[in-house]
Amino acid sequence: MTGAHWAVIGLLALAAFVIRVAGLIAGGRIRASRHAWILEALPGLIVVSLVASSLAGEPTATWIAAALALGVAVLTNHVIATMVLGVAAFATLQGLGL
Template sequence: MTISYWLLILVLAIAAFTIRVLGLFAGDAIKSSRFNWVLDELPGLIVVSLVASSLAGQPLGTWVAAGVALAVAYFTNHVILTMFVGVAAFGLLLWLGV
């Protein structure tokens, strides 16, 4: 490998390390501010954003199955049951041609 590859690896390693250190400082600053509630809600917000971006552009059957899974999650608060019912609803809707 040439020196340019090694320099690129070094720059990317420094950038990755810097991002992590800045994240630690930002997290500490948020913990001591009036916005510390954001850190408590962050895991749920990340999951919602991942699900929403996954549903974008999907057919109606996928949205209905996601709605069924959301209803099961809301009423039961049981992760395994939610996954099972959501997959079953998706499979049934796919089988029905929706």
């Protein structure tokens, strides 16, 4: 490898390090502020955004199975039951041709 390759690798490593340190500093400041609730809600918000973006453009059967899984999650608060019933609903709906 040439010196230019090593320079790019070094620059990218430095950028990755700076991004991580900046995240640690920002996280510490947020925890000490009145906006600390954001960090507590963040994991759930990330999951919801991933699910919502994956449902965009999906057929009706997927939406129905997702709604059923949401209902199971609200009623039981049990991750395994939610996954099993959501997948079973999707497989059933696919088998019915929806």
